[in-house]
Amino acid sequence: MSANPSKVLVAGGAGFIGSHLVDRLLGRPDVGRLxxxxxxxxxxxxxxxxxxxxxxxxxxxxVERFATEERFDEIYQLASPASPQWYMSDPVRxxxxxxxxxxxxxxxxxxxxxxxxxxxxxxxxxxxxxxxPESYRGSVDCTGPRSSYDxxxxxxxxxxxxxxxxxxxxxxxxxLFNVYGPRTKPDDGRAIxxxxxxxxxxxxxxxxxxxxxxxxxxxxxxxxxxxxxxFWSVPHGYAGPVNIGNDREVPVLTxxxxxxxxxxxxxxxxxxxxxxxxxxxxxxxxxARSLLPGWSCEIPYEEGVRRTLEWFxxxxxxxxxxGGATPDPGA
Amino acid sequence: MSANPSKVLVAGGAGFIGSHLVDRLLGRPDVGRLxxxxxxxxxxxxxxxxxxxxxxxxxxxxVERFATEERFDEIYQLASPASPQWYMSDPVRxxxxxxxxxxxxxxxxxxxxxxxxxxxxxxxxxxxxxxxPESYRGSVDCTGPRSSYDxxxxxxxxxxxxxxxxxxxxxxxxxLFNVYGPRTKPDDGRAIxxxxxxxxxxxxxxxxxxxxxxxxxxxxxxxxxxxxxxFWSVPHGYAGPVNIGNDREVPVLTxxxxxxxxxxxxxxxxxxxxxxxxxxxxxxxxxARSLLPGWSCEIPYEEGVRRTLEWFxxxxxxxxxxGGATPDPGA
Numbered sequence: 001m002s003a004n005p006s007k008v009l010v011a012g013g014a015g016f017i018g019s020h021l022v023d024r025l026l027g028r029p030d031v032g033r034l035x036x037x038x039x040x041x042x043x044x045x046x047x048x049x050x051x052x053x054x055x056x057x058x059x060x061x062x063v064e065r066f067a068t069e070e071r072f073d074e075i076y077q078l079a080s081p082a083s084p085q086w087y088m089s090d091p092v093r094x095x096x097x098x099x100x101x102x103x104x105x106x107x108x109x110x111x112x113x114x115x116x117x118x119x120x121x122x123x124x125x126x127x128x129x130x131x132x133p134e135s136y137r138g139s140v141d142c143t144g145p146r147s148s149y150d151x152x153x154x155x156x157x158x159x160x161x162x163x164x165x166x167x168x169x170x171x172x173x174x175x176l177f178n179v180y181g182p183r184t185k186p187d188d189g190r191a192i193x194x195x196x197x198x199x200x201x202x203x204x205x206x207x208x209x210x211x212x213x214x215x216x217x218x219x220x221x222x223x224x225x226x227x228x229x230x231f232w233s234v235p236h237g238y239a240g241p242v243n244i245g246n247d248r249e250v251p252v253l254t255x256x257x258x259x260x261x262x263x264x265x266x267x268x269x270x271x272x273x274x275x276x277x278x279x280x281x282x283x284x285x286x287x288a289r290s291l292l293p294g295w296s297c298e299i300p301y302e303e304g305v306r307r308t309l310e311w312f313x314x315x316x317x318x319x320x321x322x323g324g325a326t327p328d329p330g331a
Numbered sequence: 332m333s334a335n336p337s338k339v340l341v342a343g344g345a346g347f348i349g350s351h352l353v354d355r356l357l358g359r360p361d362v363g364r365l366x367x368x369x370x371x372x373x374x375x376x377x378x379x380x381x382x383x384x385x386x387x388x389x390x391x392x393x394v395e396r397f398a399t400e401e402r403f404d405e406i407y408q409l410a411s412p413a414s415p416q417w418y419m420s421d422p423v424r425x426x427x428x429x430x431x432x433x434x435x436x437x438x439x440x441x442x443x444x445x446x447x448x449x450x451x452x453x454x455x456x457x458x459x460x461x462x463x464p465e466s467y468r469g470s471v472d473c474t475g476p477r478s479s480y481d482x483x484x485x486x487x488x489x490x491x492x493x494x495x496x497x498x499x500x501x502x503x504x505x506x507l508f509n510v511y512g513p514r515t516k517p518d519d520g521r522a523i524x525x526x527x528x529x530x531x532x533x534x535x536x537x538x539x540x541x542x543x544x545x546x547x548x549x550x551x552x553x554x555x556x557x558x559x560x561x562f563w564s565v566p567h568g569y570a571g572p573v574n575i576g577n578d579r580e581v582p583v584l585t586x587x588x589x590x591x592x593x594x595x596x597x598x599x600x601x602x603x604x605x606x607x608x609x610x611x612x613x614x615x616x617x618x619a620r621s622l623l624p625g626w627s628c629e630i631p632y633e634e635g636v637r638r639t640l641e642w643f644x645x646x647x648x649x650x651x652x653x654g655g656a657t658p659d660p661g662a
Binding site for chain 2: 089099140144165166
C-alpha cells in the first residue's frame with residue numbers, strides 16, 4: 001500500500017478499546033511498526049497476549065513519561081481510565097494521562113503525522129439536549145466528582161483543536177458513547193460488565209438508582225469500525241470531534257433484565273444512584289453518517305450482551321464456556 | 332502574628348493581578364518569604380520593580396518547570412495569559428501553565444498548606460443564564476478558539492477540586508470577572524487598556540462588534556480585596572469556586588464612550604466581532620457576600636477608568652502625567 005510503511009503508536013493500547021484497535025491496525029499491511037505505550041493501570045497485558053507479530057512492541061510506562069527518539073506517523077491516544085470508580089480514585093493521574101499524555105504524544109509526531117484521540121460523551125455531562133450533536137456545549141460540573149475525566153477529556157479536545165488551528169496538525173477526535181464488549185476488565189465497574197460478572201458469580205446485579213437512566217450501548221466491534229473509518233480509512237480531512245456510538249437508547253434497567261434473563265438464578269437489586277450520573281446519553285449521528293457513509297452500529301444490545309457474556313463465562317469458568325453462558329450461579 | 336512565618340509562592344506574580352497580590356501579601360508581617368515564579372511571557376519585571384523587601388525573591392521560569400527543594404505553606408496560582416490575543420497565539424503553553432503548572436505547584440505544597448487559584452468567568456463561556464451563579468455549568472465550546480484558556484481553567488478547577496475531595500488539600504478558587512487597572516500591559520489587548528492606550532496614542536478606539544456586549548468591570552484594588560478575604564483573611568473553609576467581580580454590568584460601548592470623553596480628540600470605530608465573544612458576563616455574588624461579609628466592589632467604572640488612565644498617561648507620556656490625563660492626542 002505504501003513504499004514507506006507507517007510507524008504507529010497506540011497509547012493505552014493494552015486497554016479494552018485500545019487492544020481492539022491494535023488488532024485492527026495490525027491488519028493493515030502498510031503498518032511497519034506498532035508501539036503500544038501502556039502503564040497497565042486499567043489496561044492488561046493479557047489483552048495483547050494473542051499478538052504474535054514482529055512489527056509489534058509494548059512499552060510499559062506512563063504515556064506522559066514515555067522516553068524515545070522515535071517519531072510516529074500515526075498516533076492514537078486512548079490512555080485514560082474510563083470508569084468512574086477508577087478515575088475518581090486518582091484524578092491527578094487521570095488528568096495527567098489525558099492532557100500531559102497528549103502533550104507528550106504531540107512531541108512524538110513525525111512531520112505531517114496524524115494524531116487521533118478517543119474523547120467521550122462525558123464532555124456533554126448531564127445533557128439538557130437529546131440526542132447530543134457535536135455542537136452541543138454540554139452541561140459538565142467542572143468541580144464535580146466526575147470532573148477529572150470529563151474536564152481532562154474536554155481540555156484534551158481543546159489542546160488538539162487549538163494545535164490543529166495554530167499549527168495545521170492533522171487531528172481526529174472521536175466522542176465515544178458507552179462502549180462494551182469482550183476485554184472489559186471484570187472489575188472495571190461499568191454497567192454491562194458489572195451485570196455479567198455479578199450474575200456469573202452468583203451475586204445480585206446491582207443497579208445504581210432506578211435504572212431508568214438511558215444509555216447508548218455500543219458494541220466494541222461496531223465502535224472500532226467507526227474509529228477505523230474516522231481515523232484512517234475514509235478520507236475526510238475533518239478535524240472536529242465526531243460522535244461515535246449507537247443511537248438506540250436503552251435504559252440501564254432493560255439491559256440488566258436482559259442479562260438476568262440469560263443467567264439462571266440472576267436477580268436485580270437497586271443501590272444508591274452514582275454521583276452526578278447522567279439521566280440520558282444518546283449520540284446525534286448526523287455528522288458521522290455524513291463523514292463516514294455506510295457506517296452504523298449493527299449489533300443490537302441483545303446480541304452484544306450475549307457475545308460479552310460468552311467471553312466472560314469462558315474466562316470466569318472455562319468448563320461452562322463450551323456449552324454457552326450457563327455457569328453454576330452458585331459458584 | 333505567627334511563630335512560624337509563612338513561606339509563600341506566587342506563580343504569575345509579575346503579572347497584572349499577580350503583582351498587586353504580591354504587594355498585598357508583603358503587607359502581612361507573618362509572611363517570612365515570598366517567591367514569585369514567572370516566565371515574563373505576559374508578566375513584566377517592572378511590575379515588581381518597586382518591591383524592596385528582603386523576604387522577596389523572583390524566579391524567572393515556567394511554573395511547570397520550577398525546580399526547587401523548598402516547600403510552601405501558601406501557594407497562589409495566577410500563571411496564565413488572560414487575554415485572547417495572547418492565549419490564542421500559544422494554546423499549548425496556556426494549557427501547560429494552568430494544568431501542568433498547578434500539578435507542579437501541588438508538589439511544592441508543604442503538609443497542611445493551602446493552594447489558591449485564580450480561575451475565570453470564562454468557565455461560563457457565553458452564558459445562557461445571567462447573572463451567573465457558581466452552580467451554572469457554563470456554555471463553553473471546548474474546541475473553539477478560546478478553548479485553551481477556558482478549558483485550561485476548567486480543567487485546573489477540576490484538578491484542584493478533586494485533589495481537595497480525595498486528599499483533603501486546602502483549596503481556594505476564585506472566578507474573576509473582567510479585571511482592569513494599573514499594570515495592565517499596553518499590548519495586553521483587553522478592552523479598557525486597549526481603549527486608553529489607543530486614545531492616548533491618537534489612534535481610534537476600536538470596539539469589536541456593536542459594543543452592546545456587556546461586562547462586569549472590576550477595578551483591580553476591589554478584586555484584590557476580594558482575593559485577600561477569600562484566600563487568607565476570612566476564615567471560611569470553603570473549597571468550591573467563588574465569583575469575585577463587580578456585578579454592575581456595563582456595555583463595552585458605554586465604557587469606550589466614557590474613555591473617549593476623557594481624552595480630547597478620541598474617536599470610536601467598530602471592527603469585526605472577536606471570535607466567540609460572550610454577549611454578557613455578570614457575577615451572581617450571593618455566595619461571595621455570604622462567605623466574605625463586608626466585601627463588594629466599591630469603585631465605579633468611571634473612577635477606575637480615570638485611575639487607569641492616569642497610570643497609563645504617566646507611563647506613555649510622563650510630562651503630561653503631572654497635570655492629569657491630557658496628553659497630546661496627536662502624539
